[in-house]
Amino acid sequence: MFLKRLSRNYLVGKDPRAPLFYREQGNKKFQEKEYMGATVFYSKGVSHSRPNTEDISLCYANRSAALFRLGQYEACLKDITRAQVHGYPERLQHKMMLRKAECLVTLGRLQEASQAISDLEGSFTARPTLATPQSQVLQKSLSRLKMKLQEKENLIETPPAVLSTACEEDMGLRERSEQIPSASSSVRLCTDPLKGRYLVATEDILPGQLLVREDAFVSVLNPGELPPLHHGLESEWDTRVTNGDLYCHRCLKRTLATVPCGGCSYAKYCSQECLQQAWHLYHSIECSVGGLLLTLGVFCHVALRSTLLARFEESGQVLKKLCGKIGNKDICLPESKNPMKKFPYDLGGESGENDKSIETPIPGCDTNGKYENNYNAVFNLLPHTENHSPEHKFVCALSVSALCKQLEESSMVEESSLQAPTTGLKSSKLEAAETPALCAELDIWGVAMLRHMLQLQCNAQAITTIQQTGSEERIVTDSRQVRLATAVFPVTSLLNHSCSPNTSVTFISTVACVRASQKIGKGQEILHCYGPHESRMAVAKRQQKLRSQYFFDCTCPACQNEKHRIGTGPRWEGFCCNRCRTPLQGSNVLSCGNTPCMESVRRDHLDSRLQDLQQQIGMAQKLLRKGQLEQAVPLLLGCQREAERFLCEEHTVMGEVEDNLAQAYAAAGDWQKSAAHLQKSLRVVELRHGPSSIEMGHELFKLAQVFFNGFAITEALSTIQKAEKVLLIHCGPWDDEIQELQKMKSCLLDLSPIPGGPSM
Ligand SMILES: [Zn+2]
Ligand SMILES: [Zn+2]
Numbered sequence: 001m002f003l004k005r006l007s008r009n010y011l012v013g014k015d016p017r018a019p020l021f022y023r024e025q026g027n028k029k030f031q032e033k034e035y036m037g038a039t040v041f042y043s044k045g046v047s048h049s050r051p052n053t054e055d056i057s058l059c060y061a062n063r064s065a066a067l068f069r070l071g072q073y074e075a076c077l078k079d080i081t082r083a084q085v086h087g088y089p090e091r092l093q094h095k096m097m098l099r100k101a102e103c104l105v106t107l108g109r110l111q112e113a114s115q116a117i118s119d120l121e122g123s124f125t126a127r128p129t130l131a132t133p134q135s136q137v138l139q140k141s142l143s144r145l146k147m148k149l150q151e152k153e154n155l156i157e158t159p160p161a162v163l164s165t166a167c168e169e170d171m172g173l174r175e176r177s178e179q180i181p182s183a184s185s186s187v188r189l190c191t192d193p194l195k196g197r198y199l200v201a202t203e204d205i206l207p208g209q210l211l212v213r214e215d216a217f218v219s220v221l222n223p224g225e226l227p228p229l230h231h232g233l234e235s236e237w238d239t240r241v242t243n244g245d246l247y248c249h250r251c252l253k254r255t256l257a258t259v260p261c262g263g264c265s266y267a268k269y270c271s272q273e274c275l276q277q278a279w280h281l282y283h284s285i286e287c288s289v290g291g292l293l294l295t296l297g298v299f300c301h302v303a304l305r306s307t308l309l310a311r312f313e314e315s316g317q318v319l320k321k322l323c324g325k326i327g328n329k330d331i332c333l334p335e336s337k338n339p340m341k342k343f344p345y346d347l348g349g350e351s352g353e354n355d356k357s358i359e360t361p362i363p364g365c366d367t368n369g370k371y372e373n374n375y376n377a378v379f380n381l382l383p384h385t386e387n388h389s390p391e392h393k394f395v396c397a398l399s400v401s402a403l404c405k406q407l408e409e410s411s412m413v414e415e416s417s418l419q420a421p422t423t424g425l426k427s428s429k430l431e432a433a434e435t436p437a438l439c440a441e442l443d444i445w446g447v448a449m450l451r452h453m454l455q456l457q458c459n460a461q462a463i464t465t466i467q468q469t470g471s472e473e474r475i476v477t478d479s480r481q482v483r484l485a486t487a488v489f490p491v492t493s494l495l496n497h498s499c500s501p502n503t504s505v506t507f508i509s510t511v512a513c514v515r516a517s518q519k520i521g522k523g524q525e526i527l528h529c530y531g532p533h534e535s536r537m538a539v540a541k542r543q544q545k546l547r548s549q550y551f552f553d554c555t556c557p558a559c560q561n562e563k564h565r566i567g568t569g570p571r572w573e574g575f576c577c578n579r580c581r582t583p584l585q586g587s588n589v590l591s592c593g594n595t596p597c598m599e600s601v602r603r604d605h606l607d608s609r610l611q612d613l614q615q616q617i618g619m620a621q622k623l624l625r626k627g628q629l630e631q632a633v634p635l636l637l638g639c640q641r642e643a644e645r646f647l648c649e650e651h652t653v654m655g656e657v658e659d660n661l662a663q664a665y666a667a668a669g670d671w672q673k674s675a676a677h678l679q680k681s682l683r684v685v686e687l688r689h690g691p692s693s694i695e696m697g698h699e700l701f702k703l704a705q706v707f708f709n710g711f712a713i714t715e716a717l718s719t720i721q722k723a724e725k726v727l728l729i730h731c732g733p734w735d736d737e738i739q740e741l742q743k744m745k746s747c748l749l750d751l752s753p754i755p756g757g758p759s760m
């Protein structure tokens with residue numbers, strides 16, 4: 001009852017009064033020329049509309065107008081078709097058809113465009129009664145468009161430049177490992193009693209080399225950081241924009257033109273294909289329990305979806321087989337007592353000369369010793385049952401049983417229903433009633449879900465993305481990493497942790513790419529960072545975090561080295577001497593490291609000084625956002641002077657001040673000053689994260705933008721080269737920033753005079 005009450009705070013159904021509200025909100029934004037905001041509101045309207053209603057067609061039509069203004073012509077055309085499919089009213093057709101023709105002309109699809117134009121003309125002549133002023137405006141636009149079409153037709157048609165079609169191939173692995181198909185042949189799976197399973201290099205690996213490329217077995221979009229809206233506050237409907245409004249709930253692609261599920265208002269997709277896939281794979285069952293899933297949290301959702309996906313492997317028998325062998329009750333037993341470990345694995349096939357280790361069965365592998373991205377591998381990830389607190393285990397069990405109870409109630413548990421989502425859910429409910437042995441199946445699901453819940457604390461991987469912050473029109477973009485989804489990657493999960501890892505992980509939609517971030521010698525272990533990185537967290541904090549979340553004591557080289565220096569704190573939080581700028585040392589009272597100087601200060605004094613400074617910076621940032629540069633710049637310059645008096649040169653706040661100054665000058669159009677400050681901030685980042693770190697790559701990208709906008713061609717080109725080199729190692733050639741850098745480069749090369757070339 002309590003959970004049900006909580007679930008009601010999430011509006012997951014379709015509210016028939018909402019489409020009108022959101023459409024009006026969208027229209028308001030549209031009038032203010034805020035087309036992005038308008039699009040999101042129309043999308044919200046769409047997700048609350050029933051299929052084949054005037055509501056849904058009007059929302060799609062209005063969204064097509066906003067997309068048109070944003071220059072997203074392909075998406076605009078799709079929305080026009082959607083509006084028509086759902087019965088767009090006849091009386092409004094002309095305006096939308098004109099928009100369609102305009103899109104087609106702009107896109108250079110001239111044949112279709114002239115067809116659309118003649119259709120429109122036909123409908124005008126067919127109904128000559130349309131002599132209203134409005135139709136006269138339309139007629140005028142039509143003849144303008146015809147001229148534009150003719151102009152385009154007269155131009156010699158150049159085929160659009162074809163971007164390399166090798167894209168997909170290049171993104172793949174050069175040579176696949178036979179043992180782990182989602183990994184490169186440069187790595188091998190090993191196991192030993194102390195480390196468990198881990199990956200090692202079978203040959204020398206170069207920085208930037210792709211080691212693992214795997215699609216998530218399961219992923220669930222994080223709904224966003226916002227709490228549910230309590231009814232009665234502000235307006236009844238949520239006007240906030242979250243990740244759930246901007247990314248496809250299946251493939252995680254960013255899109256402004258979402259298509260909603262026909263049965264609920266919270267699941268939205270980038271396309272009809274994603275919608276149908278999601279429905280087929282899991283959403284037909286999740287749809288009715290959306291509120292509860294949002295209440296219970298994303299781990300519970302991942303656990304449910306994993307078991308739903310298991311139905312599709314080996315005709316849905318995997319789970320039953322796994323559970324059948326050990327009996328339901330033992331599925332969550334601690335590893336030491338788990339009979340799962342003693343499965344007889346028949347490891348035939350060729351084994352290498354030094355493959356002794358493989359003779360003992362490796363959990364998660366199939367009978368041929370192959371480790372694949374499948375349910376068997378996911379099932380065999382460690383649940384660490386003996387390490388979790390009783391409270392945690394209780395909450396997990398309670399969540400799973402509540403979910404099972406509601407699934408039973410909505411009697412939606414059935415073998416995959418191939419029901420088309422747009423036709424609603426009624427008929428699938430009927431089918432469910434005919435499905436026998438419903439409860440027996442649910443038992444197995446529940447136990448498996450509980451196992452997954454326990455696994456997730458150590459094995460869930462956050463899919464992150466770089467999101468541009470600040471307003472759209474800002475020329476130098478700032479970015480931050482956001483958590484987009486929670487996922488399980490069975491191969492990436494094999495990597496052990498290091499606070500100074502030798503790999504970098506990036507994501508393309510739901511695919512994880514693990515690249516070597518430095519040279520890795522043959523036989524060395526492949527390591528990645530679970531979060532607590534040596535350049536982001538002090539050693540004591542890291543140790544505590546790894547112990548409480550992952551249940552181990554980190555003995556990585558970074559931790560070993562830093563242990564001797566415990567008490568001094570990380571370099572990027574250090575203070576320096578007021579008089580001679582030597583770093584200060586000590587705990588409660590800090591003294592100058594330069595012996596003749598004798599200066600000493602109390603820590604709480606420095607802490608409060610830092611607090612004041614951060615407050616000032618916060619104020620300056622607010623002014624910056626509002627575009628009040630005249631006030632922001634002097635305030636920031638004051639902060640800079642104050643920071644230099646007592647903070648170490650690699651202190652994070654020093655970099656922050658310089659970065660804000662760079663932003664302020666860029667906004668004012670003073671590229672030279674902007675670049676100078678950005679270079680200072682770059683030095684702070686370099687000292688902290690190292691010259692070839694991903695953080696450095698992002699900073700260099702920003703600097704390249706500044707030089708580019710200031711037409712400093714030589715500086716821009718050399719910075720682009722540096723940025724490319726760093727980003728390639730971590731993100732590979734198809735990264736957005738790399739693509740952007742290449743565009744800038746080709747633009748600059750067109751501009752710069754070729755030395756010694758013919759002058760024309
Ligand atoms: Zn999608
Ligand atoms: Zn739904």
Ligand SMILES: [Zn+2]
Pocket residue numbers: 498499500542554555556557558559
């Ligand atoms: Zn460590």
Ligand SMILES: [Zn+2]
Pocket residue numbers: 577578579580581582592593594597598599
């Ligand atoms: Zn001193």
